[in-house]
Amino acid sequence: MLSKRIQVLSPSLTLAITALARDLKAQGRDILSFSAGEPDFDIPQRVKDAAIEAIQNGFSKYTAVAGTPEVLKAIAGKLKRENNLDYKPSQIVVNVGAKHSLFNIFQAILNEGDEVIIPSPYWVTYPEIVKYSGGTPVFIETDEATGFKITPAQLKSAITPKTKVLLFNTPSNPTGAVYSKVELEGLAEVLKGTNVLVVSDEMYEKILFDHLKFTSVASISEDMFNRTITVNGLSKSVSMTGWRFGYLACPIKEIVDAIVDLQGQSTSNINSITQKAAIPALNGLVDDDIENMRAAFERRRNMAYDLLNNIKGISVMKPEGAFYLYVNTKAVENDSMKFCAKLLEEKGVAVVPGLGFGSDGYFRLSFATDDTTIQDGIGRIKAFVENYK
Template identity: 50%
Template structure:
């Protein structure tokens, strides 16, 4: 019998994938399942980006590129960071990878030694802890409650730091909460990181999907010290509906970026060439499709949020960004006879035919995640089913 490496035996199975697999199984049997688990926009990649990709292939641009990305794409990223955040970077401070997830994985591989700690606020994106563990690091969790708008405080951060702390991950706008750290909140966290010399990993993949009066600030904007200790993680997946193209990037300290690039040269060779040319157009071309998609998501949120908030036993904060709702459904689960929110989520799938993601996958066991990256018709139908399901089983 083959013994697998210890590093993969520590991985936690994905609740997201389990729910998705069950939903697909039911759909294959002809069941009308509505999926609210999508972590990607439901729009196709804009036409100008498709055209640029096609043109690059026709021109024979289908060969290897530099491991850390095409110089033209690095320039497009540098121009984007200057345009949007007024941040100045050099090409040796940019690394392009196969999606933001791969970039994060590569970062932790070059950053962490065995036992190094990375602070991860709860709720978190599912892959953060697993990637830290795969790099032999130790995830250290700080719970951010609904009363805090799911954002940690400077005092919580200070109390969590030890002599093994290497970094903190900040995700703003957040998956799964949709909440955004204000400039003032980021400044307080950055000051603690300066005091204890902690690196900041700033995941800004949802920065273009922001609603109402909210605005996005990158922690790297706050000061020279904050910029020097921040690695920005971003990409075109969410902003330009390019999830399948797999292009993300890191911006930050040149020594870290060089190490990441060197590691990528031995693992992936380079990001997909055609996708890089598509990403160049995504950043350099018209941004009108980005705004059209953002506006559509905001319209869906305006319609669907009050309907979710009206479901008995659901407590939900209005998100400021991304495309998720994270209601606390612990009361609804208890009142409908389920011992856990995971069981409640399973029942929603098998009985109400609505697929949602249990919050346990994000470290938040009282919640479920609902994605509104689907049609308004499907959203209203799904929320109606959930409401009816809860009402039919409610028991005082």
């Protein structure tokens, strides 16, 4: 009855764990969840005000599929001001969250058997969207020795005549790895002379620590700009997860036109109120709110990192961005599904198994929660690991 296409999909492990933790909590269990990739902060007041104004003014009709002229102009301005990227509004499409951006991109550009290079560990959705779109994921393995980053030599070895795309993510979910400008230049050199497109997921660009500066992949060179589709949104930086505001920017007209056609036959425009609400954030009017959130995440990172590294038998690399810790449990248990299931059952702590991100022997812990929960949760993890059987 079902299509072959839909049967290749696996459910999102992060969403499944989050839902399970929520259900157990509703049943009266004492559950602490570190599974969701969602900031715990409220949205900035300026965003609320813009949305309320839009509602009061009756801004509730269909808009252009790609987005209103006002929001497209704001995105183009943001990309120029903050990322040194010169996109025209006509090269930008607003989507129902960045996940939708990625779905549209791969539906538009992949043919059966096209290879997509994905650094591992990866966000759980990447290979699923590629497979659904007819592509073949090709993984480049990384670990703590390389800071969870791929090298130019690895990239060169992974490219074949079937390679269509390098799917890139910095800062990384789940590891928090951030590529420097020099590291990106090394990868860009490998891609010169090839026909490989780059899809760059930059959702966590504003959640950086230790005074690091973000470098957008497409800003490295003219060659990289011409081959890169930049993906971003407001879910993480502005805590607008439920508003579903993502966007893509691409200099290749054929791709943009195809994505607009696809979206026009599926969702059409994203909701009108969200587009109005996004404009203050894109125009830099909530930067102080973003910085307050970022600073809180950095403080929480330091606390959680220190607490976890004091647990004998597990270790974690200090992330440079995003709001996750990717914890190595191989000395205690290499089966991440088993480890995480037992942790949830015995201690009421929900984390996401590394298997979902392509690397067993790890789990991902989100520190997008309050100090007390972090301290209590890691205390439970410590007791669990010390008595693990």
